[in-house]
Amino acid sequence: MILLNPGPVNLSERVRAALLGPDLCHRETEFADLQDEIRERLLALYDLDPERWAAVLLSGSGTAAMEAMVSSLVPAQGKLLVIENGVYGERLSKIAQIYSIAHGTLHHRWGAEIDIQRLEQTLKEDPAITHVAVVHHETTTGRLNDLATIGSLCRQHQTQLLVDGVSSFGAEALAFENWGINALAATANKCLHGIPGAAFVVVRRDSLPTNSPQRSLYLDLAVYCREQDRRSTPFTPAVQAFYGLLEALRELAEDGNWKARGEHYRRLADLVADGLHSLGIESLLPRESSSCVLRAYHLPATLNYQELHDQLKRQGFVIYAGQGGLETQIFRVSTMGAISAQDMKHFVTTIEKILEQK
Ligand SMILES: *Cc1c(COP(=O)(O)O)cnc(C)c1O
Numbered sequence: 001m002i003l004l005n006p007g008p009v010n011l012s013e014r015v016r017a018a019l020l021g022p023d024l025c026h027r028e029t030e031f032a033d034l035q036d037e038i039r040e041r042l043l044a045l046y047d048l049d050p051e052r053w054a055a056v057l058l059s060g061s062g063t064a065a066m067e068a069m070v071s072s073l074v075p076a077q078g079k080l081l082v083i084e085n086g087v088y089g090e091r092l093s094k095i096a097q098i099y100s101i102a103h104g105t106l107h108h109r110w111g112a113e114i115d116i117q118r119l120e121q122t123l124k125e126d127p128a129i130t131h132v133a134v135v136h137h138e139t140t141t142g143r144l145n146d147l148a149t150i151g152s153l154c155r156q157h158q159t160q161l162l163v164d165g166v167s168s169f170g171a172e173a174l175a176f177e178n179w180g181i182n183a184l185a186a187t188a189n190k191c192l193h194g195i196p197g198a199a200f201v202v203v204r205r206d207s208l209p210t211n212s213p214q215r216s217l218y219l220d221l222a223v224y225c226r227e228q229d230r231r232s233t234p235f236t237p238a239v240q241a242f243y244g245l246l247e248a249l250r251e252l253a254e255d256g257n258w259k260a261r262g263e264h265y266r267r268l269a270d271l272v273a274d275g276l277h278s279l280g281i282e283s284l285l286p287r288e289s290s291s292c293v294l295r296a297y298h299l300p301a302t303l304n305y306q307e308l309h310d311q312l313k314r315q316g317f318v319i320y321a322g323q324g325g326l327e328t329q330i331f332r333v334s335t336m337g338a339i340s341a342q343d344m345k346h347f348v349t350t351i352e353k354i355l356e357q358k
Contacts, residue, residue: 001313002343006167006294007062007140007322009337011244015193018247019240026239033233034242039228041249042200045258046174046256052125052206053176056225058199059238062166063091064219065199067164070133071097072221073183073203075212075337077147078130080174081122081159083150086110086140087323088164089330092133103127110326111141111284111296116149123157131160136184137291140323141284142332144172144291151179160207163304166190169202170252171262171336182207188241191261191293191336194248197241266292268335268344275348279355284330294334296322301357305331308351 003010030207033056042055051079058064070092074080080101082093085108106122108114114134122303123129132154137144147163154161160182165174170191171185174300176184188194203220209224218235227234253346276297285298285357293355299305305321308331312319322330 002250002317002339002347003016004333004335004347005318005335006332006334007187007336009189009193009334010247010339011195012251012338015195015244015247015338018243019053019195021240024239026233026237029231030129031233031237031239033303034246035072035228035233035237036231036248038246039244041253045249045252045326046176046202048176048202049302052204054199054203054205054208054225054229054292055205056221057228057237057242058219059197059235059241060199060203060226060269061075061196062185062187062190062199063194065201066092066164067095067167068216068219068221068224069183069185069201069203070101071099071219072102072209072294073160073162073207074131075209079126079128080131080133080162081106081116081126081129083119083132083134083145084108085112085143085145086135086138086174088135088138092135092164092273096133100139102128110324111138111143113143113289114145114150116146119150120153123153123159128281129157129159129164129239131182133162133164134267135164135173137172137293139167139294140295140326141298142290143285144289147181148175148179149357152153155180156171164279171265171293172258172291174258174341176202188245188248191258191265192245192248192252193337194245197238197242198245205219231298237340265335268339269293269295269333271341271344272333272348275345276316276351279348279352293336296330299329299331300355302355304328308354311354312347317347
């Protein structure tokens with residue numbers, strides 16, 4: 001089965017084999033070595049200095065990393081501004097609400113471009129804002145938000161920038177230092193090609209709280225960071241998911257790192273977009289506003305989502321529905337995972353045949 005949903009992704013044989021590594025106690029040096037190498041490789045991927053930055057590993061899905069980031073980094077006296085233009089931006093607000101973190105939202109309709117003037121106005125008018133949270137690649141629609149511009153505004157207004165990079169880390173450009181990113185949440189099972197169960201936050205060390213009260217027992221980043229720096233771990237980690245992540249990171253480094261991966265994704269995405277366009281299926285967003293990771297397409301007039309999904313699944317492809325109000329309007333195609341141009345050509349001809357039979 002070819003998975004075109006935005007994670008979990010098809011694994012390479014090499015990563016799959018790594019999952020069967022030896023049984024391991026997380027209090028032994030073998031685990032500490034595994035953890036150290038993952039943390040080093042995550043920072044090396046974007047050339048980050050381990051003196052200034054830490055990759056803090058968590059066991060859970062991407063949302064655990066988002067929740068750990070927001071709940072651990074906005075202090076009790078802080079105020080968060082959440083930029084929303086899709087499901088995951090709204091999820092960041094939900095986290096702030098559940099933890100009773102003072103916050104405001106800069107809401108946009110799903111898929112809309114972030115209004116930089118409104119952001120600037122809001123930051124100007126509300127000096128209480130200490131942190132801004134935004135999604136880099138809004139997987140709801142495939143839109144890649146402009147972190148460079150948002151980051152420079154945050155810097156001007158001396159607010160910290162927290163990023164949901166769950167579906168961009170490992171394939172899109174991320175200039176952590178130049179864009180003024182303070183923390184970024186991500187996961188093993190999207191652009192890195194590992195399995196679900198391992199997630200992480202890449203955080204600037206000086207953004208970690210030193211003596212504010214803990215909001216969460218299980219998701220406190222400062223606790224994880226302190227323990228991991230001592231080659232330890234506070235709780236039982238998802239050992240096998242860590243095995244998979246390490247092998248996936250080794251493979252990524254050999255394949256030429258995030259840039260090569262992003263280029264591969266973009267080639268596949270363009271191949272699909274061109275093929276579908278020739279069948280009269282248009283993408284939701286212009287190509288230059290989309291990530292390399294996922295594109296959303298208008299459903300063809302003659303097929304609803306369920307029919308298209310079921311027919312494709314019978315032929316070995318899993319596509320992804322739109323969320324909320326977009327469910328009846330769009331379908332999504334991710335090009336993450338161990339898949340090839342050949343697979344995507346076959347995908348386009350499969351859709352062509354399905355449309356011909358209507
Ligand atoms: C996938 C995704 C998440 C996390 O989803 P989980 O189901 O918790 O892994 C968060 N943000 C974005 C942008 C995503 O694409």
